[in-house]
Amino acid sequence: MLHIITALGQGGAVRLLADLIAHGSSGVAHQVVSLTNETPFFDLGDTPVTTLGLQRGQLSPRALMRAAGTLRAASPDIVHAWLYHGNLLSTLLPRHGVPLLWSIHNTTLPRAGSRVMTRLINRVCSPLSRWVPWRIVYCTEAARKFHEEAFGYDSARGVVVENGVDFSAFRFDPDRRSALRAAWGLGADSLAIGCVGRFDAQKDHETVLAAVSLLKDPRARLVLAGAECTADNPRLTAMVQATGMAGQTLALGPVHDMQAVLSALDLLVIGSAFGEALPIVALEAVANDLPLVATMVGDVAGLVLDPAHLAPPRDPVALAGAIAAALPLAVDRASSSRMAARRDRIRQAHDVAMTVDGYQELYYAGAAAGRARGRNGLPHP
Numbered sequence: 568m569l570h571i572i573t574a575l576g577q578g579g580a581v582r583l584l585a586d587l588i589a590h591g592s593s594g595v596a597h598q599v600v601s602l603t604n605e606t607p608f609f610d611l612g613d614t615p616v617t618t619l620g621l622q623r624g625q626l627s628p629r630a631l632m633r634a635a636g637t638l639r640a641a642s643p644d645i646v647h648a649w650l651y652h653g654n655l656l657s658t659l660l661p662r663h664g665v666p667l668l669w670s671i672h673n674t675t676l677p678r679a680g681s682r683v684m685t686r687l688i689n690r691v692c693s694p695l696s697r698w699v700p701w702r703i704v705y706c707t708e709a710a711r712k713f714h715e716e717a718f719g720y721d722s723a724r725g726v727v728v729e730n731g732v733d734f735s736a737f738r739f740d741p742d743r744r745s746a747l748r749a750a751w752g753l754g755a756d757s758l759a760i761g762c763v764g765r766f767d768a769q770k771d772h773e774t775v776l777a778a779v780s781l782l783k784d785p786r787a788r789l790v791l792a793g794a795e796c797t798a799d800n801p802r803l804t805a806m807v808q809a810t811g812m813a814g815q816t817l818a819l820g821p822v823h824d825m826q827a828v829l830s831a832l833d834l835l836v837i838g839s840a841f842g843e844a845l846p847i848v849a850l851e852a853v854a855n856d857l858p859l860v861a862t863m864v865g866d867v868a869g870l871v872l873d874p875a876h877l878a879p880p881r882d883p884v885a886l887a888g889a890i891a892a893a894l895p896l897a898v899d900r901a902s903s904s905r906m907a908a909r910r911d912r913i914r915q916a917h918d919v920a921m922t923v924d925g926y927q928e929l930y931y932a933g934a935a936a937g938r939a940r941g942r943n944g945l946p947h948p
Contacts (some may be wrong), residue, residue, distance in 0.1 A: 568930060569643035571653045575607040575616070576794055577821045578765065579847035580649050580672050583706075583730060583922070585609035590733070590923045595930060598641050600634055600651060608821060623684075626656075635660050644934040648700075651688045658692075658699045664940045666721035666933040670746070672730075673842040674865050680768035680840055689718060696721040701933055704926070706730045707866045709843040716777045726929065730845045731922030734914045737854035738832045739900070745947040751790070751817055754815045758786045758894065761832040763825070766803055768794035768840065771862075774808040775838035778890060779885035788815050790832060790887045792822045804886035829855040835895035836890060837861040840880045853913045858896040859890045870913060872896065872905055 575581055588611055597614045602617045619630040638646065638660055647668045648657035654669040662755040669692075676686050696703060696719075702724045705711035708814050713790045746785060751760055760779055764770040772791065779789045787910050789812060797820040807816050822828050827849050827850070829835070835852045837843065843865035852859050853870055861867040862880040871877055875892040878885035 568595055568597045568647060569638055570597060570643055570647045570649060571657050572599065572601055572649040573652045574603040574605045575599070575601045575609075575611075576605045576765075577608040578794075579730070580670075581607075581609055582642050582847050583672075584649065585611055586612055586731075586733065586919050587923055587926055587946055588612060590919055591677040591858070591927055595927065598637070598643070599696055602630070602656065606821070631656075631659055636663075638662065644937055645858065645930050646668070647930075651685055651692060654692050654700075654731075655688045657745050658695055663722050664937065666936050667699060668929060669696070669700040669703045669932060670705075671703065671710055671714060672706045672844055674707075674710050674844050675717075675841045677841050681842065693719045698711060698726060700724055701936060702726055702929060704728050704929060707842070707844045709866050726931070728922060728925035729917060730847055730850060731849045731917040731921045732854055732920040733846060734854040734910065737829060737851045739828050739856050740826060742898055743824075743827040744830040750772065750885055751788075751831070753788060756786055757788050758784065758834070759788050759790050759832045760890065761790045761828065761835045762838060763792045763822075763835065764837075764839075764846075765793045766800060769842045771838050771840040771881065772796070772803065773806050774840070774881055774883050775809075776806050776816070776884060778836070778838065778886035779815070780812050781883060781887035782891060788817060790817045791826070792819045794821050796820055825851055826855065829857050832857060833859045834893055834898075835891065836886070837867060838880075839864050843867060850913065850917050853910055853917075856900050856903065856910055858893045858900065858906075860886070860893050862886065870909075872909060 599616045601618045604620045648654045702919045711725045715722045762775045796818050845866045860876045878889040
């Protein structure tokens with residue numbers, strides 16, 4: 568397997584890539600090409616990683632030549648491209664009959680908020696989808712439907728493999744909760760409301776900050792975790808000050824120990840304005856028996872315990888109401904039968920083993936297609 572991915576920082580797609588490597592068949596060897604020079608945030612084991620050193624929105628002949636050389640040396644049975652930028656780069660490389668798998672992990676791309684280059688690449692990939700990729704894999708049916716109906720992606724090549732997580736790895740841990748809350752300076756009566764995601768217009772931290780401020784609850788603390796969610800981010804600092812949340816916000820930046828963070832929180836908010844399909848962190852919250860509030864974007868609605876815990880995007884008042892409605896669930900969540908029932912129900916469809924099996928079926932089917940064209944393929948397990 569040769570994976571081509573935009574970057575290797577903290578994010579749902581990279582989390583999934585790490586899980587495919589960690590939980591997949593020992594008979595499948597992986598190699599990764601990253602468009603940027605980021606150090607892998609998640610553990611990729613001894614997987615070889617080639618970085619192309621590109622900046623956001625940049626493409627260079629030297630980077631293409633290096634990617635082509637890596638592909639030639641690896642001689643893979645399948646190329647798996649990730650996200651729009653990886654999908655486009657993969658079309659520019661000479662594959663000599665190696666089947667190509669595209670993967671898409673979001674839904675909408677509105678003009679307000681999404682990047683111009685990303686929208687342009689999506690428009691270019693749409694007609695290419697009819698003849699370049701062997702298959703296009705989406706993480707939810709909503710993502711597939713939107714791309715095929717709104718953007719014109721080839722429906723004959725689309726398949727869905729839904730996201731999954733290792734539920735046992737994210738179990739609620741009361742000891743780690745106590746230790747981390749003490750490190751954060753939170754008292755026993757503090758309400759830790761989390762928002763996990765990179766600082767980006769899609770995640771809409773401004774609306775989340777405004778919503779928590781509207782609670783007018785002195786016990787509330789908003790815990791931000793993700794790339795650029797730091798005190799030295801001037802745009803985030805301006806948002807915090809504008810919403811009056813300066814004394815109630817903890818900006819942690821990227822966090823590796825997500826089990827501890829989720830255990831320490833009392834509630835998780837996904838306030839995304841657009842684009843979400845099925846966030847990995849939402850599944851991790853379910854595994855942790857953590858109450859979840861979300862905007863009605865993508866397929867996250869099936870993960871909340873009550874419709875009252877949903878709000879329209881970009882609506883701080885509605886989101887504040889949803890948070891207030893869910894906060895009572897934070898008490899004794901580890902013993903809540905509703906939380907446990909939700910965890911068991913969601914696990915049946917979103918355990919990481921099912922997701923890995925779905926991708927590996929595609930990998931082996933693609934290898935078989937390659938063999939039919941005269942290439943040597945992977946033996947089927």
